[in-house]
Amino acid sequence: MRERGAALASAARQLSTLEALAVPGFKPGLAPTAIEIFQVNVGKLCNMTCRHCHVDAGPDRTDQMMSRETVDLCLAALDRTGAKTVDLTGGAPELNPHFRYLVEQCVARGKHVMDRCNLTVLLTGPCRDLPQWFAERGVEVVCSLPHYRKRNTDLQRGDGTFEKSIEALGRLNAAGYGKGDPRLRLTLVHNPAGAFLAGDQKSMEKEWKEGLKANHGVSFDALIALNNMPISRFLEWLEASGNLQSYMELLVNAYNPATVAGLMCRNTLSIGWDGRVYDCDFNQMLDLEARYPGGQAVHVRDLDPARLQQRSIVTARHCYGCTAGAGSSCGGSIA
Ligand code: SF4
Ligand code: SF4
DSSP states (O other), X not given: OTTTTOGGGSHHHHHHHHHTSSSOOOOOOOOOOOOOEXXXXXXXXXXXXXXXXXXXXXXTOTTSBOOHHHHHHHHHHHHHSOOOEEEEESSSGGGSTTHHHHHHHHHHTTOEEEEEEOSGGGGSGGGTTHHHHHHHHTOEEEEEOSOSSHHHHHHHHOTTHHHHHHHXXXXXXXXXXXXXXXXXXXXXXXXXXXXXXXXXXXXHHHHHHHHHHHHHOOOOSEEEEOOOOSSHHHHHHHHHTTOHHHHHXXXXXXXXXXXXXXXXXXXXXXXXXXXXXXXXXXXHHTTOBOBOTTSOBOBGGGOOHHHHTTSOOOOOGGGHHHHBTTOOBTTBOOO
């Protein structure tokens, strides 16, 4: 989007587009709980350019990469929190040159590390050894795969993606992932291919496990089903296809108050490539920074967990994407 000079590449334009729609504002006030998950977005570089990408990532996005200095600031901040899990995301986080250093440092601190992986990156030159490297360190691998059928996956991610993803899953299986070992957990993440809500996570997990095993001989441990967020490339597609108003109405009408307690913004902090701090990765993409009481924006350099606990989480209409139906959090459906 940025490369094409698209109007919606601007976060402010995305927010104003959502604000202009004839739907109610997002009202629930969200208060944080203790920080349990420390999420680090190491930059927008990715080997792919998926249609639904909420990050506007791609192979050209070398302009926003977390530096070693900021990685060290993240580690120092992590030590000030009680977070037990470090969630690494991007882009394709594995392509950041400091990725392995960051993983090693988190593992050395006894943290549970999750890598949000697009699968195909595991077939690229510098990453081919990662399945075994991850296994030796007990890193949880959370992989995006739009669907267990080739057509649906390639539609969203481009031709050839499905076959590469299956090959990568086979490599993870060969390293011990996806076979029920809690230390080598392999989770798949599904999101719908159009302007509709994610299906029932439990029944989909069963169907996917059977389909992938029978047709491709690969296995995984759990499936997470997420709604598509009405931001970035998906917002652009919704607008261009004439689905924006109806999709937002779908989200608003499916608002489920039971999801609020489990929203990821309540127990997670999300750190951007430049060290700015957000309530979640979606707010990060919309430039909605987390703020201390009093309004001061937060940088990882001076992250103060006790003060952050007093903040109000920043919300806007995109938040309906997390509260619709069974809800969408980084751990999948909530209610
Ligand atoms: S693999 Fe993920 S980060 Fe990369 S372009 Fe696709 S959705 Fe975006
Ligand atoms: S987008 Fe979702 S996770 Fe982020 S602040 Fe809104 S409700 Fe919370």
